[in-house]
Amino acid sequence: MPDPLIRPATEADIPAVREIAELAWTPIYHEFRRRLGDELFDLTRPRGVKAKPDEVERLFREHPDCMLVTELEGRVVAFATFFVVDRAAGIGEIGNNAVHPDFQGRGLGRAQYERIFEELRRLGCHYVRVSTGLDDSHAPARRAYEAVGFDRELPTITYYREL
Numbered sequence: 001m002p003d004p005l006i007r008p009a010t011e012a013d014i015p016a017v018r019e020i021a022e023l024a025w026t027p028i029y030h031e032f033r034r035r036l037g038d039e040l041f042d043l044t045r046p047r048g049v050k051a052k053p054d055e056v057e058r059l060f061r062e063h064p065d066c067m068l069v070t071e072l073e074g075r076v077v078a079f080a081t082f083f084v085v086d087r088a089a090g091i092g093e094i095g096n097n098a099v100h101p102d103f104q105g106r107g108l109g110r111a112q113y114e115r116i117f118e119e120l121r122r123l124g125c126h127y128v129r130v131s132t133g134l135d136d137s138h139a140p141a142r143r144a145y146e147a148v149g150f151d152r153e154l155p156t157i158t159y160y161r162e163l
C-alpha cells in the first residue's frame with residue numbers, strides 16, 4: 001500500500017468526506033433501523049443515509065481546524081474529527097471518524113487516531129475519550145479503539161419507548 005498522508009481537511013475535501021461518511025454509516029443505519037423500527041428511525045433521521053454526511057459537514061463548518069483527512073495517492077479515503085472538550089482537565093475527544101469501506105482493515109483508522117493523539121497532546125490534553133455504540137455494527141470501531149489503547153470505559157445505553 002502507498003504511504004498514507006494525513007493532513008488537515010479543507011473545503012475541497014468535503015464531497016469525499018460526505019461520501020465516506022455515507023458509505024461507512026450505511027451498515028450502522030441498517031442496524032439502527034432494525035432496532036428502532038422504520039417509523040422511529042425515519043423520525044430521528046429524516047434525511048436517512050444523508051444524516052451523517054450532513055452532521056460531519058456541519059462539524060467541519062463549525063470547527064474547521066478539527067478535521068483530518070487521509071489521502072492515498074491523492075485520493076481522500078478517510079477522515080476523523082477531534083476536539084478539546086475540557087481544557088482545564090486536559091481532556092480531548094475523538095469525534096466522528098471513518099475509513100472508506102474499500103480501504104478498511106489496512107491500519108488507516110489506527111493511523112488517524114495516533115495522529116489525533118499527537119494533536120491533542122500538542123493542545124495540552126492528557127486524556128482522550130471516544131464514544132461509540134455497543135451494537136454489532138460498532139464492533140469494528142470498538143476493536144479499533146481498544147487496539148490503540150482505550151482501556152477504561154463507562155458503558156451507556158439509549159432506550160426508546162412509544163408514548
Ligand SMILES: CC(C)(COP(=O)(O)OP(=O)(O)OC[C@H]1O[C@@H](n2cnc3c(N)ncnc32)[C@H](O)[C@@H]1OP(=O)(O)O)[C@@H](O)C(=O)NCCC(=O)NCCS
Nearest residue numbers: 024098099104105106107108109110132140141143144147
Ligand atoms: C472504525 C474504523 C474507522 C476503523 O478503521 P480501519 O482502518 O478499518 O481500522 P484499522 O485497520 O486501523 O484497524 C485498527 C484495529 O482494529 C481492528 N479492527 C478493525 N476493524 C475490524 C473488524 N471489522 N473486525 C475485527 N477487528 C477489526 C484491527 O484488527 C486493528 O487492530 P490491530 O491493530 O490490533 O490489528 C472503520 O471500521 C470504519 O470506518 N467503521 C465505520 C464507521 C465507524 O464505525 N466509525 C466510528 C464511529 S464511533
